[in-house]
Amino acid sequence: MTDLPDRCDSCSKEAVYHDTRIDDEGGITEIHACESCAAAQGLGPTQQPINELLSSFVVKPAEAASEQVTTKVKTSGRAESCGTCGTSFREFKRSGLLGCPQCYSSFEPQLSSLLGRAHEGATHHVGKVPKRALSQVTPGDPAGRLEALLGSAEERAERRRTLRRQIDAAVTSEQYERAAQLRDELRAFDDVSGPGESSERTGDDGDES
């Protein structure tokens, strides 16, 4: 909605590092730097800025994104813009900010790889689920209800796989307390979404429940 001053303050190349600083008087300075100037000035925080992640983002051959019926889709199967809020992927690449919750579905194929880079390879949420969602699910619920609140069987299986991987890693590195915690989490998740389902429905999961 506004034009970004996305040029580097020093060399006017495209800026990938943006920061706002507050000085002694409470005055604000906006800082914009390109990758090399940011590095030269020691500006980069230890966290890789989202813009940098985006600029190094490699577009892989089209994967399936056929379910995005409401979004503008290029021939490659990737949405150019979100059908709900109209934010384009280009705008997102520039600002690092998505436009609305629906953007996550609209740009899912593009986001997966980016999220992996930003989150140590993770692609699925593990952790708190809104109480509202959990309290509406009981073990005997029809699958449709479960899916709406906790994701498809495949997504739930992926979440279990992530947890199991983390348990294995914790055991391997002798972090038993952490492994126990992760097991508790898996159990809590199984309690609401139904245990055993993952090993039955996903053949690639070699773990025993």
Next chain:
Amino acid sequence: MSKEGLPELHRARTEWLRGEGDASDVVLSSRVRLARNLAGVPFVNAANKGDRLLVLESCRDRILEAGLASETLWADLRDANKLDLSLLVERSLISHALAYGSKRRGTQSSEDPRGVAVSLPDERASIMVNEEDHIRLQVMRSGFALESAREAADQLDDALEAKLDFAFSPRFGYLTACPTNVGTGARFSVMLHLPGLNLTGEIDKVKRAADAMSLAVRGFFGEGSKALGDFYQVSNQTTLGKSETVLMHEISREVVPQVVAFERDARGLLLAERRRYLEDRVHRALGVLRHARLLGRDEAMELLSFVRLGVVLELFGDDSPALDAVHHLMLLVHAAHLQRAVGRVMEQDERSAARAALVRARLAVDG
């Protein structure tokens, strides 16, 4: 309604500078921040003014219904003056992006609908509305107390969730404007005071330890800020694919105890082998603070950092300032606090003199 509580805020101590709690010789404070957005509403950067106003009003009402504490201050920042905004920033109750807006988010107008709820009188919890996300909830604790902060943040989140429908996807978790926060939306951070490691030149150990765990090390005011007076914040960068408990434990059980041990070792080494040097540094710092006639903020913070070290290590004997006084000064030397304490708006030159006078008075030998 919005500003009645603000003018006196500068007199009060704030939670994160209470100087109590576990490992408070090294850990200043612990903080948990949760990012949440309302389902079906554009994120702040893509929302028009009408949407932002609706978000502001509905969040304000629900937050006040839920209540942060026995008393909740609501500050509508649309009509707040610059000094009030700076005061809130200096107390870490709001971010500077919420105070002064952000071009990146298209929120640079001072009239932009935004606000903050603060729990009084302890300032342990605050909830920003219309920052980068619709809701940014934070809970602070003095000392090393991430678990207790997390528990409180979780309860607040539950209370809000009962009244507001948060954007959540089974795959991505809590949906946030920036994908670097998606998933748990949780940031766990601990503010560490590491003058010992700086003096022994081993501060890089901390950075390496943090890097190896994918944790961020930041300065006093968070992202992009420099370390002021040897205060560093360590926080998680990853928010997706690990539960809140695991994210928290990476910091609270793995990194912080290690860093606290490094820092204590460094202090022990300095005491054992370079005691004169250490005593000289902290006494010089106190001397300058007690006698300077002009004092900038950064210099004051650096000197206060050494004085804090001297107080904690009991190097000042009977002459020692109280830790509480040192902590309060760590707030009062900032521009807005200083101007509020003195009671008038001042230019920078005048502030340097006023800052020096205030510090002298607070650290006076018989005072």
